Amino acid sequence: LFNNSGFSSFSAGVPGESECGNVTTNTTLLTNIRSSNTCIHLIADNIIYDCSGNIIKAGARSGIFDYAINISGVNRATIQHCIISQNATGDAGGGIAISNSSLVTIFNNSVYINISGSQDAIAFLRNGANHTNISRNNFIFNTDLDDNVIELSIAGSSYNNIDISGNIFNMSSVSSSSQVISSSQSDPDNINFTYNTVLFNGRKDIGGPGVGAFEIGSASWFFSNNNISTNTSSNLFFFESSSFGHRFLNNNLTTSGGFIIINTGAVSLDSLFTYNNSFGFINWTNKSSGGF
Numbered sequence: 001l002f003n004n005s006g007f008s009s010f011s012a013g014v015p016g017e018s019e020c021g022n023v024t025t026n027t028t029l030l031t032n033i034r035s036s037n038t039c040i041h042l043i044a045d046n047i048i049y050d051c052s053g054n055i056i057k058a059g060a061r062s063g064i065f066d067y068a069i070n071i072s073g074v075n076r077a078t079i080q081h082c083i084i085s086q087n088a089t090g091d092a093g094g095g096i097a098i099s100n101s102s103l104v105t106i107f108n109n110s111v112y113i114n115i116s117g118s119q120d121a122i123a124f125l126r127n128g129a130n131h132t133n134i135s136r137n138n139f140i141f142n143t144d145l146d147d148n149v150i151e152l153s154i155a156g157s158s159y160n161n162i163d164i165s166g167n168i169f170n171m172s173s174v175s176s177s178s179q180v181i182s183s184s185q186s187d188p189d190n191i192n193f194t195y196n197t198v199l200f201n202g203r204k205d206i207g208g209p210g211v212g213a214f215e216i217g218s219a220s221w222f223f224s225n226n227n228i229s230t231n232t233s234s235n236l237f238f239f240e241s242s243s244f245g246h247r248f249l250n251n252n253l254t255t256s257g258g259f260i261i262i263n264t265g266a267v268s269l270d271s272l273f274t275y276n277n278s279f280g281f282i283n284w285t286n287k288s289s290g291g292f
Helices: none
Strands: 021-023 040-042 047-050 055-058 065-072 075-080 083-086 092-099 101-107 110-113 119-124 129-135 138-141 148-151 160-165 168-171 179-183 189-194 197-200 214-216 219-224 227-230 237-239 247-249 252-254 261-263 271-277 280-286
Touching: 040 047, 055 065, 065 075, 065 083, 065 101, 083 092, 092 101, 092 110, 092 129, 110 119, 119 129
Parallel strands: 021 040, 040 065, 047 075, 055 083, 065 092, 075 101, 083 110, 092 119, 101 129, 110 138, 119 148, 129 160, 138 168, 148 179, 160 189, 168 197, 179 214, 189 219, 197 227, 214 237, 219 247, 227 252, 237 261, 247 271
Antiparallel strands: 271 280
16 A cells, blocks of 8 residues: 655656656656556657656556556567556556567566456557566555456467566455466467466356466466465466467476366367476376366
């Protein structure tokens, strides 16, 4: 929770430095800022936006996708050292949105989702977002909600070569239908999820086996050296029929009654999983339904 008294209001400030607006060059945020809709728009190439530990407090309007930071149509953009707090209830929105962009880095930020509703900490929107690095961030969900930390499920989009590393996903206080990552479309490929810590308390598998904390419909995910746990009976990984070619290496995966991995089965291409843990190394190819 944040004290609103620390937020400044400027009548003629500099966009990105002391107020919301369009950012077209390297910029450092100098004070806490807030908005009732999308606050910061990165709209030029080769930008480093550094919040230097300041807070962006974002709102959300009914029926409109509003985010604290929107990255659209750019190459080589970096968001770093921001504290983002999404507090206003809207139909959709969240922390950071990325669309039609490449070579984006999201580094060392803290994103708080404090409201109920369809809110994503990071959302990959339409028209593709490739070669993205998401590292050393903290994602904290403080309320019941019905969406994802990272959303990769927008139909008709392409997301490839994404590295998600060294982050903390704290969803221990969430008890509604939520997910760590939703990648239900077949387009996202070559995703590395490594050295992350996930504390999950969602309920995505309650009432049926066909869901999990991670919903993967795309190809070629690499999960390595992660600590992922849930203290409910939720499944951890749910792979859809279009999903294949994944690798698991040196992960610590625990759940209280659900499946670690569940596959919807009967796919035209083999799904090869390699999994190395305390009881050895397993290769398997699966074409039938069931959990493992």
